[in-house]
Every structure is written in C-alpha cells, then in structure tokens.
Amino acid sequence: MLLDINVKLRRGHFDLSTPISLENASAGLFGQSGAGKTTVLGLIAGTLQAQSGHIVLDGKILFDSKKGIMVPREQRPIGAVLQTDSLDLAASVRETLHGIYRRCWTQRRLFKPDYLMRLLELDPILDRSIMRLSAGDRQKVMLAGSLLKSPKMLLLDDTFAAIGDSYRMQLLPILKRLQTEFDLPVLYASQSLREILELTDQLIVLENGQILRSGPLREVARQQGILRYLGVRQIDNILPVRIRSHDFAGGYSLADSFGQPFSLPLRPQFMPGSLTQVAIRANDIALSRGFIEGISIQNQIKGRICALIPGDGSVLVQIDCGCTLLAEITPGACREMVLQEGDWIYCLIKTHAIVYMAELDALPYEKVVNHGGGYYFLSAADADKRHFPV
Numbered sequence: 001m002l003l004d005i006n007v008k009l010r011r012g013h014f015d016l017s018t019p020i021s022l023e024n025a026s027a028g029l030f031g032q033s034g035a036g037k038t039t040v041l042g043l044i045a046g047t048l049q050a051q052s053g054h055i056v057l058d059g060k061i062l063f064d065s066k067k068g069i070m071v072p073r074e075q076r077p078i079g080a081v082l083q084t085d086s087l088d089l090a091a092s093v094r095e096t097l098h099g100i101y102r103r104c105w106t107q108r109r110l111f112k113p114d115y116l117m118r119l120l121e122l123d124p125i126l127d128r129s130i131m132r133l134s135a136g137d138r139q140k141v142m143l144a145g146s147l148l149k150s151p152k153m154l155l156l157d158d159t160f161a162a163i164g165d166s167y168r169m170q171l172l173p174i175l176k177r178l179q180t181e182f183d184l185p186v187l188y189a190s191q192s193l194r195e196i197l198e199l200t201d202q203l204i205v206l207e208n209g210q211i212l213r214s215g216p217l218r219e220v221a222r223q224q225g226i227l228r229y230l231g232v233r234q235i236d237n238i239l240p241v242r243i244r245s246h247d248f249a250g251g252y253s254l255a256d257s258f259g260q261p262f263s264l265p266l267r268p269q270f271m272p273g274s275l276t277q278v279a280i281r282a283n284d285i286a287l288s289r290g291f292i293e294g295i296s297i298q299n300q301i302k303g304r305i306c307a308l309i310p311g312d313g314s315v316l317v318q319i320d321c322g323c324t325l326l327a328e329i330t331p332g333a334c335r336e337m338v339l340q341e342g343d344w345i346y347c348l349i350k351t352h353a354i355v356y357m358a359e360l361d362a363l364p365y366e367k368v369v370n371h372g373g374g375y376y377f378l379s380a381a382d383a384d385k386r387h388f389p390v
C-alpha cells in the first residue's frame with residue numbers, strides 16, 4: 001500500500017475522521033466545496049497536523065500521534081502544489097527552482113532542474129521574477145518545484161481550475177507522463193469529475209470530512225444517487241471495434257468488439273481489419289429478455305446483468321457482454337421486467353444509434369473522457385445543482 005491515513009481532525013464545525021488508503025496508483029479526491037479535500041492534502045503534505053491518528057507513506061511514518069512522530073513538510077517525500085502555497089515573489093524562476101533543489105534531500109534525485117525546465121517548457125520565463133508570472137506559469141513553477149523533491153507522490157489541489165485551458169492542455173500530458181514513465185502517483189483534489197477523469201478513474205469521494213465511497217468509477221457508481229452527485233448528466237458506452245467488412249447493399253459496416261459482432265453505420269473509409277472506437281448512449285440501449293425475431297434493430301447483444309444502479313428517475317443496468325455495457329432504463333421497465341443481477345439479457349441497439357468517435361466533434365458533446373476498461377462519461381451536470389441524497 002502506498003498511503004494509509006487514519007486521522008481525526010476537528011476545525012470549528014468541521015470534523016475529519018476517515019480512513020483513506022491508496023494503492024500505488026493515482027486517484028482523484030472528489031468533493032464539493034468544504035468537503036475537506038484541501039485539509040486531507042495538507043495533512044499528507046505536512047502543512048496541517050491532525051489531533052490523533054497516523055499517516056504512513058510507502059511504509060514510512062509521516063505522522064503518528066501515539067508515537068509522537070510528525071515529519072516536517074520539507075522532509076516528506078511528497079510533492080505538493082497546494083492552494084495555500086506561495087513563492088518568493090522577487091526571486092526569478094531560475095533562482096527559485098535551483099534554491100528548492102539545493103534544499104532538497106539528495107537521496108533519490110529523480111529530476112534535475114534543467115530537465116524539469118525543459119519538460120515544463122519554462123525556458124522563456126526562467127529569468128522572469130515570480131511576481132511577473134501569469135497564474136498558469138506560477139502553477140507550472142510550483143509543479144516544477146514540487147517535482148524537484150523527487151517525490152513518491154504528487155498532491156495537486158485543483159490545479160487545473162487555477163489555470164487556463166491552454167495551460168491545462170500543456171500540463172495534462174506532462175502529468176500523464178509522470179504517472180507512466182516515472183511511476184509517480186498523483187492525488188488530484190477537485191470539485192470536477194471531468195478534471196479528475198482526465199488523469200484517473202480511481203475516485204475517493206469525500207463529503208463533510210467522511211469518505212462516501214472510493215474505488216474505480218464503475219464501482220463507485222453502484223451507490224444510489226452518486227452519479228448525479230458526481231455531476232454526471234449523460235453516460236455513453238465507448239467501445240473499441242475492429243472493422244470486419246462493409247455491406248454496401250445493406251448500408252452497414254460489420255465490426256467486432258470483445259468477440260461480439262456489431263452492425264455499425266456504413267463507413268467504407270475504414271479498411272477491414274482497422275481499429276476504431278464507437279460510442280453508444282446508455283439511454284439508446286433497450287433490453288429484452290429474449291432474442292426478438294422480425295425486428296429492424298440489427299444489434300441484439302447477449303450479456304449478463306452484473307449490477308443494477310438506481311439513479312434519479314432511471315436505473316443503470318450494467319451488463320457484461322464480453323465488454324461492459326451500461327443501459328439506462330426507467331425504474332418502471334426495470335420493475336416490470338423483474339430484472340435481477342445475474343440475469344441473461346439482450347441489449348438492443350439500432351445501427352444508427354452507434355456513433356464513430358472520430359465523428360464526435362460534429363455532435364453536441366462537451367467532452368469525451370476515456371479511462372479504464374468499461375464505460376465512460378460525457379459532459380457534467382451543473383455543480384451547484386448537486387446534493388447527495390441521505
């Protein structure tokens with residue numbers, strides 16, 4: 001286990017008392033304003049001290065109230081870009097980064113200043129003073145500074161929200177490289193599921209200092225009402241498909257996905273054998289207990305129900321068909337069909353309800369997020385209309 005936290009902290013009316021554990025992978029700390037995200041990051045980074053409990057990172061105790069251990073922030077192998085952090089405004093970027101590097105422990109120097117300056121494209125601003133930097137550039141310098149510590153983990157507090165869209169596009173691939181090339185897990189705190197999903201589909205959902213749920217998104221989604229709370233408005237299945245052939249007379253292309261045949265809109269520009277991705281809206285999938293003869297719907301995919309996830313006015317049916325499909329149906333349909341986990345079911349999908357991802361730009365989708373091996377989310381609901389049903 002990478003991180004094991006079990007602490008108690010009371011601040012005014014706010015009570016944080018929750019165990020958090022993190023395997024060796026990135027995770028998103030999701031919560032609305034005041035949920036305690038910054039507090040959790042501060043406890044891990046060492047800017048805050050809990051009243052009791054312990055925090056262990058990679059087997060090393062960072063805090064233990066019983067043993068009287070509180071490792072200071074500078075000595076923690078953690079890189080953190082926190083909202084409360086500030087830099088010496090008069091110093092130049094170069095001086096700042098070299099200063100941080102000199103003060104860091106030398107045991108496990110993973111990154112050198114010159115490398116990070118190149119990676120984060122800081123060259124044009126190296127001799128500029130911190131006070132003359134834009135907010136986005138400041139975040140990049142802070143990120144470089146936190147990476148100079150050669151951390152075992154990187155904590156980011158709503159970093160994308162603090163920077164503009166163009167910086168975010170620059171920063172995302174860098175963060176992804178840090179995760180894959182350098183095995184550096186990122187704990188990213190945000191109120192936006194979409195931002196978290198840009199990095200990882202592992203979630204820790206925090207509310208009022210308590211964990212509501214944690215795990216991969218598809219597991220978290222099993223809790224009633226949580227999808228809306230997370231801000232999810234619309235769910236699409238995104239599947240990789242291999243094109244098999246084109247039926248010009250029939251007006252469709254045939255493809256396979258996880259061993260299942262799919263009839264797709266005719267696209268002869270995809271060579272047989274080529275791979276592409278398609279999207280199917282969860283509410284475009286109908287369910288049937290049996291195979292239906294004499295129906296115009298071309299795709300009848302058999303699978304087994306692995307979860308029934310009740311939501312606001314609908315039920316998400318998670319079906320294992322080789323790939324995982326999510327179908328969104330009404331609670332009434334679910335009741336009348338007496339659907340149960342473990343039941344065999346046919347997913348009925350019209351050919352023209354399947355959309356090629358390559359053509360998605362033409363559709364009114366805000367954003368496609370692509371993670372893990374199952375289903376994916378497009379566009380988020382308004383943050384201010386969410387509450388978790390109790």
Ligand SMILES: Nc1ncnc2c1ncn2[C@@H]1O[C@H](COP(=O)(O)OP(=O)(O)OP(=O)(O)O)[C@@H](O)[C@H]1O
Pocket residue numbers: 011012014031032033034035036037038039040191
């Ligand atoms: N210095 C402080 N003293 C007392 N209470 C505090 C202090 N800082 C934060 N709090 C309280 O702790 C709770 C958690 O705050 P925290 O900043 O961790 O939430 P958050 O989830 O990060 O919110 P946001 O997304 O708005 O940053 C809030 O109720 C806040 O009012």
